[in-house]
Amino acid sequence: MRGAGVPYRLTVLGTGYLGATHAACMAELGFEVLGLDVDPDKIARLQRGESPIWEPGLETLLRKHVGSGRLRFTTSYEEAAAFGDVHFVCVGTPQKQGEFAADVSFLDQVVDSLAPHLDRGCLVVGKSTVPVGTAQRLAARLRELAGDHVELAWNPEFLREGFAVDDTLHPDRIVLGVTSPKAEMILREVYAPLGDVPIVVTDFPTAELVKSAANAFLATKISFINAMAEVCEATQADVKLLSKALSYDERIGGRFLNPGLGFGGGCLPKDIRAFMARADELGADQALSFLREVDAINMRRRARMVDLARDMVGGSFRNRVVGVLGAAFKPNSDDIRDSPALDVAVKIGQEGGAVTVYDPVALDNARKTQPTLGYAQSALDACRDADVVLLLTEWQEFVDLSPHALGEVVAVRNIVDGRNALDAPTWREAGWIYRALGRPQ
Numbered sequence: 461m462r463g464a465g466v467p468y469r470l471t472v473l474g475t476g477y478l479g480a481t482h483a484a485c486m487a488e489l490g491f492e493v494l495g496l497d498v499d500p501d502k503i504a505r506l507q508r509g510e511s512p513i514w515e516p517g518l519e520t521l522l523r524k525h526v527g528s529g530r531l532r533f534t535t536s537y538e539e540a541a542a543f544g545d546v547h548f549v550c551v552g553t554p555q556k557q558g559e560f561a562a563d564v565s566f567l568d569q570v571v572d573s574l575a576p577h578l579d580r581g582c583l584v585v586g587k588s589t590v591p592v593g594t595a596q597r598l599a600a601r602l603r604e605l606a607g608d609h610v611e612l613a614w615n616p617e618f619l620r621e622g623f624a625v626d627d628t629l630h631p632d633r634i635v636l637g638v639t640s641p642k643a644e645m646i647l648r649e650v651y652a653p654l655g656d657v658p659i660v661v662t663d664f665p666t667a668e669l670v671k672s673a674a675n676a677f678l679a680t681k682i683s684f685i686n687a688m689a690e691v692c693e694a695t696q697a698d699v700k701l702l703s704k705a706l707s708y709d710e711r712i713g714g715r716f717l718n719p720g721l722g723f724g725g726g727c728l729p730k731d732i733r734a735f736m737a738r739a740d741e742l743g744a745d746q747a748l749s750f751l752r753e754v755d756a757i758n759m760r761r762r763a764r765m766v767d768l769a770r771d772m773v774g775g776s777f778r779n780r781v782v783g784v785l786g787a788a789f790k791p792n793s794d795d796i797r798d799s800p801a802l803d804v805a806v807k808i809g810q811e812g813g814a815v816t817v818y819d820p821v822a823l824d825n826a827r828k829t830q831p832t833l834g835y836a837q838s839a840l841d842a843c844r845d846a847d848v849v850l851l852l853t854e855w856q857e858f859v860d861l862s863p864h865a866l867g868e869v870v871a872v873r874n875i876v877d878g879r880n881a882l883d884a885p886t887w888r889e890a891g892w893i894y895r896a897l898g899r900p901q
């Protein structure tokens with residue numbers, strides 16, 4: 461194994477949102493990196509320096525380091541095992557079909573495929589979000605298949621989509637779940653080029669739990685303000701002003717306190733459910749029963765959005781045209797996994813509304829999963845002849861829309877701002893009926 465002045469060679473196993481970003485960023489930090497995925501098409505694209513996802517700054521880094529030769533890709537575990545001193549495992553842990561629990565089978569597959577080829581000392585580092593206890597189980601499996609010269613560490617990743625490159629190169633903190641000083645030393649060396657970042661060294665279960673706890677906290681904060689929005693709706697109070705007033709309290713802070721359609725994406729929803737399922741297995745279900753409410757509040761926002769829109773078109777979507785702005789689960793991403801925007805669009809379509817969706821980058825992904833919805837190539841086209849316009853993902857392009865220009869193409873100037881992103885007085889002055897979640901009419 462290299463080290464002590466000779467840089468480690470890194471592999472990244474799984475090249476999805478997390479892995480593709482991690483591979484490119486580790487190359488940017490100066491390492492030789494080999495990325496692996498079982499999907500040959502994805503590997504072919506990456507090998508050409510093309511990003512498999514829309515993520516600001518990622519393709520630039522991929523091109524740069526594929527070009528420099530520092531970053532390569534493969535589908536061969538044998539090659540990865542021969543190349544790497546440190547193997548980062550970055551595969552997905554999606555929600556199981558019909559259950560709350562996480563499906564960790566991709567992790568098992570990585571360990572089972574890699575371990576038999578590991579014939580020299582190396583460190584395997586899990587980055588995926590997992591149910592607590594997974595690392596200990598995988599460490600035993602690794603030892604069984606590869607022997608004592610191979611060690612496991614757990615190093616959760618906290619990157620946000622849309623800011624993935626920046627978050628990876630400038631993390632808030634690094635958590636190292638290790639069982640030996642050697643593993644800690646190797647990871648400290650790997651992350652040394654990041655500079656002065658707080659490092660918290662823990663055991664396996666704590667490292668796993670930090671990630672689950674962080675996502676549970678963020679989801680709770682969003683659902684808290686959305687619960688306040690429900691109360692505001694019942695009293696004609698304004699949740700946006702409420703949130704602003706709360707945010708000046710330093711103990712509370714304003715981040716993740718934006719009321720609206722709530723959270724979606726590939727992480728928060730499935731991670732809080734997996735956390736509850738794991739707590740259940742551990743007999744600690746009561747500790748996390750509040751997350752059930754967090755989830756329920758979040759899902760109620762989507763239903764409330766549909767209700768508001770239906771209200772604005774006279775009580776039924778039949779023969780009504782609905783323009784939907786946004787398909788991605790949040791701006792600056794083409795990710796539509798568990799997207800609140802797409803969920804609302806589909807529900808309205810199911811109620812008979814003629815829905816046309818526009819999103820700056822997520823249209824292809826949306827069309828693949830929801831082929832029955834209508835799609836347009838611009839915001840104005842999506843809203844042509846609309847009886848109501850719904851802003852469901854707060855892309856800057858939508859915030860910058862002119863209410864006058866949009867007013868020219870719609871049938872009726874009705875808008876529901878699902879993200880509390882627009883300036884209500886400006887829209888009302890331009891003749892729109894403006895409604896938003898948690899705001900007075």
Ligand code: UDX
Binds near residue numbers: 622682716719791
């Ligand atoms: C999240 C965590 O932030 C990240 O640390 C973890 O590694 C993965 O999960 P991400 O899924 O990329 O990251 O999105 P995030 O920016 O957290 O937003 C999640 C959802 O919450 C989005 O749908 C967003 O629209 C919504 N949200 C966020 C709100 O509704 N209100 C807010 O105030 C903030």
